[in-house]
Amino acid sequence: MAYNTAMKILVVDDFATMRRIIKNILKQLGMNEVEEAEDGEQAFKKLQTGKFDFLITDWNMPNCTGLELLKMVRSDPNLKAMPVLMVTAEAEKEQVVEAIKAGVNNYVMKPFTSDVLKQKLDKIFSK
């Protein structure tokens, strides 16, 4: 089963430009149902509305990091099945291991193109 382009996606990054870049790449893949959050806390509140199908989060954020968000999602009974893609940088590979252990569905390293993102989405949603 492939991902569908109508799914509602939450993009989390403390840097607005980065959110916009990711949104733009998603748009190239035909996905327009995208909302944004600035950090883990805000993201978690939004996720609790239950309307999101997919979470894309940055790793390195103030207040509540991507990993903390992931852990919160996985331990929430309503959200634990949420597919999560972690955006990282190549210097953060150690942390990717942590994220995988915490149950991230996949990770993507900055900078990435729409093709790379598509491959990741295919992997996540083919399961």
Added chain:
Amino acid sequence: MSDEMDEIINDFLIETTEIVEDLSQKFVELENDKDNQDLVNGIFRSVHTIKGASGFLGFNQMVQLTHITESVLKKIKDGDIPLTPAVMDVILGSIDMVKVLLEHIKAKDGIEEDLTDILAMLQGVYEQAGAPAAAEPPPTLQAPPEQVVPAEEPAPDDAAAASSGPSIEELDALMEAQSNQMLKPVGEILVENGAVTTDEVEDALKIQTIIKESVDVGEVPKVGDILTATDKVSKEEVKKALTKQPQAEKEKPPQLEQTIRVDVERLDNVLNLVGELVLARNRLMKVVSNLELKYTDNADVAPLAELTAFINLITTDLQLAVMKTRMQPVRKVFNKFPRMVRDLARSLKKDVELNLSGEETELDKSIIEEIGDPLVHLVRNSVDHGIEMPEVREAEGKPRGGTVLLSAYQEGNNIVLSIEDDGKGIDVEMLKGKIVEKGLGTPDELERLSTKEILDYIFLPGFSTAKVVSDVSGRGVGMDVVKTNISKLNGTITIETEKGKGSKFLLRLPLTLAIIQALMVGVGTEVYAVPLASVVETVRIDQSNIKTIRGQETVILRNEIVPVHRLANKFFIPTASANGGNKMYLVVIVIGEKKFGMMVDKLFGQEEVVIKSIEGFSSSSEGIAGATITGDGKVVLILDPAVMFVGDLHN
């Protein structure tokens, strides 16, 4: 598409510029508070963020620069490199280069900076870290890979990092193993429960896809619904399956974005329109009040007056609301000072701490933009001339380190910015000597002046108290320029000082520039507007009240001698107040600490005026701040008494 790209780059520029401004301050804080891990993390994250976004946008030089800066910061974060002032200089240098690169991106000039020097310096700092190499080779100086090309393969540049952690392959393998038991859709659960077959789920998914593609927006039926609708499974079964799936709370209203970015031009346009509206409102009110007097019996007049009062109220609120959209915190200006003071103190070999307070105080954008230069000058002045060398301070029983306090606060309708230092203060006696030496006054004259008045000489053109013009403060811009710039903003500047204890410069600025309260005065048949901010009172006087002392006309107001200037003479209007006569009015004005009276024929009262600049007219030198249109449709000049009578004040 390219529009989208332009917008993203624009966002990037705005956001990165904010980050960089913030960074300079954080670095200076860090130098004083080296163990503040939060601060280090924050700085690291900022640089990391810039690098990340630059990678996406293909700003290769930026990636190159921030990459190695990030590596150096990581070493600092991990405690491998001590944060010495020399290291700080290099890092600050790299932040400066980031700014230069941002300028190129902004200008879209495609110019590549020569990064060799700064990269080599950063590399040098990086390598100075104890026991390097083996575990983590230094970041390479080569250009990062083409960023727009899909980077599925680890880029060569990543080699450094790759060796420090698991390889991409290992990560992916780990990923595979781990993620097999993740996401389970409804269909799958139903199949597991034996309620439906895999084929039936596939069919339902196909139906869902078809519906989705044919309907642009709106509800796409859930797989479970399709299965029940096509009688493949009972509603109960789906419910059962859904309980095993994360439960979605039913539709809550979407959370909207809290802020939007608006082009300044649009805001300026709105402000301009509101200005016009205020002018029209003023005229309307005048017309209506005339009608009210003329047609008291007419039944239509009362509702008209009522409506006008309402429009008046709304216009005032609207004006305030629009003004608020243009307000920005002074933090925007203050942010550059920690870095500046730090560099300055280092080059002067002084020990200076800069404290900021009231950064959240808001001022109109145009004032924020103009206030930077005068503040830079004053802060420089405090560090250079105010704060003494550490040895001198010690000898005088002061702490070796001097303090400069830059603060902002609101005081009535004004914002006050103050620059206070605990340095040597201004030696008024020395200042007097200087005034005499420059031929600006005689010892006799100076004897009669108050300390405040003597300090005001500092603001005269060509006056500088430094014996040696240093490369720091004496840059050809004197205090007179500071004063002029502040006056242009309808602001005032005053000095408080105590020898040996320090000095304090106070800038009083209006909240906004566009609309002011003015006193309308008449000379002959002419009407002028005087900014109310500087008017303290109005007095009716006769020619007999005026006494001439040493060629200067004065009046005695409550035992105080106040010099009198005739506005009529400024505009060469032959009228009563020019020649003497009875029934004249004196508008008492205070500029800074100086009080004087401006003689006029008539007073018309207070009015809110919208300042319109007069194109192609050298306004400041003439003492004209601009023009406005009054309630009765007349064009009226707005006076700038500070400039208009400044020549007279020192004669």
